[in-house]
Amino acid sequence: MLRIREVIILVLAGITLCCARMPAQAGAPQATAPAPVGPEQPIHFSHMVHADQLKLPCEYCHVMSRSGDTLAIPRAGMCMQCHQTMDTSNPEVQKLAQYAKSGSFIPWVRVYELPSFVSFSHKEHIEHGATCQDCHGDVAHEERVAKVTDISMAGCMSCHRVKHASLDCNTCHFLQQ
Ligand code: HEC
Ligand code: HEC
Ligand code: HEC
Ligand code: HEC
Ligand code: HEC
Numbered sequence: 001m002l003r004i005r006e007v008i009i010l011v012l013a014g015i016t017l018c019c020a021r022m023p024a025q026a027g028a029p030q031a032t033a034p035a036p037v038g039p040e041q042p043i044h045f046s047h048m049v050h051a052d053q054l055k056l057p058c059e060y061c062h063v064m065s066r067s068g069d070t071l072a073i074p075r076a077g078m079c080m081q082c083h084q085t086m087d088t089s090n091p092e093v094q095k096l097a098q099y100a101k102s103g104s105f106i107p108w109v110r111v112y113e114l115p116s117f118v119s120f121s122h123k124e125h126i127e128h129g130a131t132c133q134d135c136h137g138d139v140a141h142e143e144r145v146a147k148v149t150d151i152s153m154a155g156c157m158s159c160h161r162v163k164h165a166s167l168d169c170n171t172c173h174f175l176q177q
Contacts, residue, residue, distance in 0.1 A: 035142075036146040036147065037144060038142065038145045038146035039111065040144075041108055041109055042106055043092055045092075046144075047139050047141075047142055048141060051140035058139075061078070062074075064122065064123060069119075069123070071122055073108055075106070076106055077100050080096070080097065112135075128163070128165075134149075136148070156172065
């Protein structure tokens, strides 16, 4: 008798486990659309290596401008703090060293960029608790940064509505008449 009861309990436990797993399977990654791929960049720079594996904080490279509007994209010289000695036989790192030597700006292809008639401040948003992820997605796990979030007017508006921030045209546009 005891044996049979044990078997029944095992079977029931099995069914429970199996059912508990089903919703997870239904939401498995293969069911979602393929992740967008970012533009080809002049140097193959990987956030996966630097932000995820090396655990460098975002702010280590993206230093806030004095106004707080923009976050800098680092110059080659800054990268050379490490790459003077690290991974120097890698052809991509050699390209980087060339830029640093000539002192020229690396022509990164921009991914998130607003038209000039829109005003935006990183500082204002970060101070109100917005995280990098809220607006740029999981950059640390992207091999090449892609535009995965909506920074169109509708995208800005939908968060402003939820957070009770201003929807006034003048908040984001310098309107002249
Ligand atoms: C509320 C949304 C929002 C948050 C939060 C946010 N960003 Fe941005 N980010 C933007 C938008 C919009 C742009 C485009 C700005 C432009 O073109 O003027 C941008 C541009 C950038 C750029 C390009 C340079 C620049 O400033 O234009 C970098 C780098 C960047 N963000 C990194 C970050 C990092 C790192 C964080 C977290 C510390 C962060 N962002 C948080 C919306 C956001
Ligand atoms: C704190 C040190 C550090 C800084 C700062 C740094 N890197 Fe790196 N980088 C590394 C390390 C470590 C590796 C991995 C080497 C390896 O895996 O063999 C790497 C790898 C690379 C690679 C080769 C990746 C590949 O997939 O082939 C490139 C290109 C690169 N970095 C570019 C840059 C650029 C551009 C900057 C500046 C924006 C930068 N790095 C800043 C430490 C750094
Ligand atoms: C080692 C330096 C380094 C670190 C650390 C780093 N980034 Fe970057 N980031 C770069 C460089 C270089 C670029 C320009 C090339 C590119 O787009 O991949 C860039 C580009 C970006 C852009 C696209 C800007 C645009 O509009 O073109 C965003 C957004 C961004 N980073 C967010 C982040 C976030 C969020 C983190 C932390 C999770 C982070 N970065 C950590 C160096 C870094
Ligand atoms: C993650 C949510 C979120 C997103 C996305 C977002 N905002 Fe905001 N925004 C806020 C919050 C919260 C405030 C602060 C409201 C307050 O001051 O009480 C704010 C404030 C502002 C301000 C006023 C800053 C000041 O000087 O007082 C401007 C301008 C602005 N946002 C522009 C934008 C633009 C442009 C976009 C889209 C590219 C955008 N926001 C996307 C949440 C967001
Ligand atoms: C929270 C920020 C925000 C507010 C508030 C806002 N806009 Fe915009 N607006 C944007 C952004 C961001 C763009 C750029 C869209 C793009 O890059 O495609 C834009 C673009 C536009 C454009 C250019 C055409 C287009 O659709 O791209 C017009 C016209 C415009 N806005 C009018 C308005 C008017 C009128 C209001 C008030 C009812 C307003 N906006 C309020 C953020 C805002």
